[in-house]
Amino acid sequence: MSLQFNNEQMTELKRLVSRYPEGKQKSALLPVLHLAQDSFGGWLPTEAMDYVAGLLSIEPIEVYEVATFYSMYNLKPVGKFVFEVCQTGPCMISGSDNIIAYIQKQLGIQPGETTKDGVFTLKLVECLGACGYAPMMQVGKVYREHLTKEKVDAIIAEYRMQVIAQN
Amino acid sequence: MGVKLLLEKANVPGIRSYDVYRREGGYTTAEKALKEMSIEAIVEEVKKSGLRGRGGAGFPAGMKWSFIAKPEGLPRHLVCNADESEPGTFKDRYLMEFLPHLLIEGLLISSFALGSNDTYIYIRGEYAWVATILEEAIAEATKNGFLGKNILGTGFDCRIHVHRGAGAYICGEETALIESLEGKRGNPRIKPPFPAIQGVWMRPTVVNNVETLAAIVPIIKMGGEEYAKIGVGRSTGTKLISACGNINKPGVYEIDMTISVEDFIYSDEYCGGIANGKKLKACIPGGSSVPILPANLLLKTAKGETRYMNYESLSDGGFATGSMMGSGGFIVLDEDQCIVKNTLTLARFYRHESCGQCSPCREGTGWMEKIIQKIELGKGEISDIDLLWDIQRKIEGNTICPLGDAAAWPVAAAIRHFRDEFEWHITNRELSQTSNFGLQHYADPIHVPA
Numbered sequence A: 001m002s003l004q005f006n007n008e009q010m011t012e013l014k015r016l017v018s019r020y021p022e023g024k025q026k027s028a029l030l031p032v033l034h035l036a037q038d039s040f041g042g043w044l045p046t047e048a049m050d051y052v053a054g055l056l057s058i059e060p061i062e063v064y065e066v067a068t069f070y071s072m073y074n075l076k077p078v079g080k081f082v083f084e085v086c087q088t089g090p091c092m093i094s095g096s097d098n099i100i101a102y103i104q105k106q107l108g109i110q111p112g113e114t115t116k117d118g119v120f121t122l123k124l125v126e127c128l129g130a131c132g133y134a135p136m137m138q139v140g141k142v143y144r145e146h147l148t149k150e151k152v153d154a155i156i157a158e159y160r161m162q163v164i165a166q167n
Numbered sequence B: 001m002g003v004k005l006l007l008e009k010a011n012v013p014g015i016r017s018y019d020v021y022r023r024e025g026g027y028t029t030a031e032k033a034l035k036e037m038s039i040e041a042i043v044e045e046v047k048k049s050g051l052r053g054r055g056g057a058g059f060p061a062g063m064k065w066s067f068i069a070k071p072e073g074l075p076r077h078l079v080c081n082a083d084e085s086e087p088g089t090f091k092d093r094y095l096m097e098f099l100p101h102l103l104i105e106g107l108l109i110s111s112f113a114l115g116s117n118d119t120y121i122y123i124r125g126e127y128a129w130v131a132t133i134l135e136e137a138i139a140e141a142t143k144n145g146f147l148g149k150n151i152l153g154t155g156f157d158c159r160i161h162v163h164r165g166a167g168a169y170i171c172g173e174e175t176a177l178i179e180s181l182e183g184k185r186g187n188p189r190i191k192p193p194f195p196a197i198q199g200v201w202m203r204p205t206v207v208n209n210v211e212t213l214a215a216i217v218p219i220i221k222m223g224g225e226e227y228a229k230i231g232v233g234r235s236t237g238t239k240l241i242s243a244c245g246n247i248n249k250p251g252v253y254e255i256d257m258t259i260s261v262e263d264f265i266y267s268d269e270y271c272g273g274i275a276n277g278k279k280l281k282a283c284i285p286g287g288s289s290v291p292i293l294p295a296n297l298l299l300k301t302a303k304g305e306t307r308y309m310n311y312e313s314l315s316d317g318g319f320a321t322g323s324m325m326g327s328g329g330f331i332v333l334d335e336d337q338c339i340v341k342n343t344l345t346l347a348r349f350y351r352h353e354s355c356g357q358c359s360p361c362r363e364g365t366g367w368m369e370k371i372i373q374k375i376e377l378g379k380g381e382i383s384d385i386d387l388l389w390d391i392q393r394k395i396e397g398n399t400i401c402p403l404g405d406a407a408a409w410p411v412a413a414a415i416r417h418f419r420d421e422f423e424w425h426i427t428n429r430e431l432s433q434t435s436n437f438g439l440q441h442y443a444d445p446i447h448v449p450a
């Protein structure tokens, strides 16, 4: 794997850096790490973090300490679709436990695991700001809300179809 | 129908676009502010309005603005706090998703008043699609001359940048947010210096909540005095409440703070009553950090007076018998909910979100989670309840930022009002694994749904 932004990603990098004052390019670190994660297969290997450090002219350690602090950065490979199911109070009282158990059963994995085919990862996360639309989960950049067992089945089928269509 | 100042146009088809927003009278208030008003006059209107910060602390916005330092040659910044991660809170998302131009108009007027040429919206990373909506709206506003250089020929330049966080509740705390905006871990700073003196890049900075900044539009439009006439006492204007949990109509509601808690929960205009014909057991009225109240203390104060949805009334009785308005995250629990389990999820949340800088918070949140977990699993001892009480007291007030207090309060309130439920879990180890303590004496008997 060669970890390099393509031209389009480089343009985006420049746009991100230009939002901050001269000499404060480190401020772009969080957005640039999002860009790197999206560009390099959904997670941040050390090589990607070192690459970002070079692009922003900062020390690699400055990138590591940030990447390990924020929950959205994956430091290990994840499946193609990551189900991040909210388990905090408001979702819990609205039935998230049942949904979590059901997803575990349907995918045959525990929280923190990825299916053998590398398609799905299940993660339990804290409040995502969708408490009124509970139970819910985040998958990539979208929220799937008002989850029921039927809806979970449909969502899993939808993503499986996407994988088949891409192969 | 109550007064609607923020969500009045939320249902107009296409209001998310510049054209429709403009056609509905959008940006005329910005024109008035930038062309006809002085900076001092704008700040004065905000002061007169009595607007209190909508992010949770309720600090008067006009006063905060007047603290900003104005040293020669140093740029100043306005930062909009869109981190919205307090469990139960999802009002800012609604505002940004459906009325992005209202926020941008508020940001423009506020940036002008504060002298911020580069204003940042710090939005929680998970709201990725909302960030896209905001960026599109900013591009539209720029194209139409309401952002960019020499706005409306006034010589004022303003750019608005959307900065996505990456998953950390603590970044909602204003100094952690500033650190995060600088590309660092979200470790809160020790105050002073306050952001108004040394904020982002050591420049004078004002951090305000999304709703606070959107409310600047109606305030400038109608004038501070008129705005202050809405509501009651020091709870002026309108407030967005995000209601969730076991109610018929979860959602985001704009209220004018004169409505009673009872009406808010049971009327069809708002929550529409408790779902599935159940009874109300308890409520966390202002986001997960504020004290939980049993139904009887929620609907009436300890003095037996009606409790209202405003800053003063919700906190009537202090922490002994009251709660707080907080962020407006209104979490309703029905008779089937277990207070121990609910408190456990919140304790886990705060342990997960502690940045780890202060030992009372870092260690204390972990201990609280473990002890409550033990009780929840039917393995607790009666002495654990006092131990929990002791730990939460040792966190409160002994930390750099208020997250420590925010972690301590929910545990304290749960024990204060539901101690018998904790005891029941401990004395009924097996039963508590298969059934719930239920309602007992917490509910107000008049609220038995037909």
Ligand SMILES: Cc1cc2nc3c(=O)[nH]c(=O)nc-3n(C[C@H](O)[C@H](O)[C@H](O)COP(=O)(O)O)c2cc1C
Residues within 6 Å of the ligand: B052, B053, B054, B055, B056, B057, B058, B059, B061, B081, B082, B083, B084, B085, B086, B169, B170, B171, B172, B173, B174, B175, B207, B208, B209, B210, B212, B213, B401, B402, B403, B406
């Ligand atoms: C742990 C913690 C989390 C916070 N999260 C938020 C948040 O998500 N959004 C917000 O506007 N304020 C949040 N605040 C409050 C901010 O520190 C700050 O008071 C607020 O943004 C100021 O804006 P306002 O005066 O307009 O309310 C949080 C505070 C703490 C201690």
Ligand code: SF4
Residues within 6 Å of the ligand: B170, B187, B188, B353, B354, B355, B356, B357, B358, B359, B361, B362, B399, B400, B401, B402, B403, B404
């Ligand atoms: S109170 Fe907790 S979150 Fe706040 S600075 Fe201390 S350790 Fe960090």
Ligand code: FES
Residues within 6 Å of the ligand: A086, A087, A088, A089, A090, A091, A092, A126, A127, A128, A129, A130, A131, A134, A136, B087, B088, B089
């Ligand atoms: S508690 Fe699940 S989204 Fe808020």
